[in-house]
Structures are given as C-alpha cells and as structure tokens.
Amino acid sequence: MTEAAKEYYEKLFPGNESEFARTDPEFTEFFTNFSCDEVVNQDDLDDRTRMMAILATLLGCQGIDEFKVMVPGALNAGLTPVEIKEIVYQACAYLGIGRVRPFLTAVNEIFADRGITLPLEGQATTTPEDRVEKGEQAQVDIFGDGMKGFAQSGPEESRHINRWLSGNCFGDYYTRGGLDYAQREMITFCFLAAQGGCEPQLTSHAAGNMKVGNDKAFLIKVISQCLPYIGYPRSLNALRCVNEAAKTQ
Known part of the structure; x- marks a missing residue:
C-alpha cells in the first residue's frame, strides 16, 4: 500500500489489519490505495463530514457489514455518538425501519463494546402537538416559502401523507438536535443516492442541499468520497441529479 493509504487507514483503525489482508x-x-489515498486526497472534505456521508451511504445501500467496520472509524475520526445515532434515526424516514433495524442494532452493540452508555441524551425539540407545525417550518427553512401549507395540501385521499411528511419526516427527525439542517440534507442526499431508484427525490434534495449552503462543488465532493462504497452507476446517477438541480438555482 502507499504510505498515504497506510497513514489514513491507521488513523481510522489504529492497530487493526483488514480481515482480507491475508485471504485477498x-x-x-488496490482497494485501500484507492479508497484511503486516491479518493481521500481528491478534495478537501474534512474527515467528520466524509464519515457522516459514508455511514449514510452504507445505510442507503444496505452495506451492514461495511457499516460495522466503519462506525469505529467514524468515532476515531471525531463523530460523536449522538451524531452517529441521528444518522441512523433519520434513515428510517427514507429507508424504513425494515432496512434500518440491523444498523441500529449494530450501533448499539458497537457503543456497548466501547463503553458508551445508552440511551444517549435526548435530542427531541418537538411535541405531539407542534410537530406538524415545526416540521413544515423546517421544510420552509430548507426548500423555501413554496412549502408553506404543505401539510394540508394535495388530494384529499392522500393528504395524510403530506401531513406525515411534515410531522414525521421533518417534525420528528429534522428538528432534532445533534445535526443541523445542512448535515441532515447531506445525509438525506446520501440515503437517496445509495439506494437508487429515487432520482426525482434525489434531484429535489440536491436542490435542498444547495439552498442550505451545500453547493454543487460540495455535493460532488460527497459523491466522490462515497463512490468506493456504492460503485460507479449510482454515483454517476447522483452526479446527473446534482447537475439537474444546479440548473434550477
């Protein structure tokens, strides 16, 4: 391996050798040289942001085994237990509990092994009474005034889903502490890019990212850092969605 790859790998996983070093x-x-040298040194994305994006990407593509490897690396890179938990929690809104449960279990096991006491400090900022109102305000803050009244919009037979989007997706998750709007939009972008088949939503959230300060150049950096974990097809799809969103700004 290159010296740069060795140095970065050791930074994330001090004293640990890859389980494939002997068998493969x-x-x-070549994978470590690519992911820990060539990709890492492509741009100036900081380690904490990079690891947030990678964890969200692994949730999106259902890479549970690699996720278990990367969580200790994320902690070593400076992510807090609260930040990691918030990434996993928010994934439920975009992946569903059926796909997120194994990741939540894995985080709890890793935290227990590292002596991190659970439950962590609560991060909720809404109540059952105000979650819809505050969730819709989060939508307005991120996407603009066009989201005003969203919770009560749409055909009557499906209006409840718009209300759930405001109250649950945004009111229950986006309003929580631990991550700010820019970080939450970034991880949402990663959830959608990694699972594939969500290009309309991915384009919309690429635009949302840009509205909260995550510009086109930043999103390209995020895609680049996540490419080793989801491959070229979904990375290129994400790049196309970013380019489409940029035209609307």
Missing part, C-alpha cells in the same frame, strides 16, 4: 492481499492493496 491484492484486492486489499
């Missing part, structure tokens, strides 16, 4: 040495060498 050639693969381990």
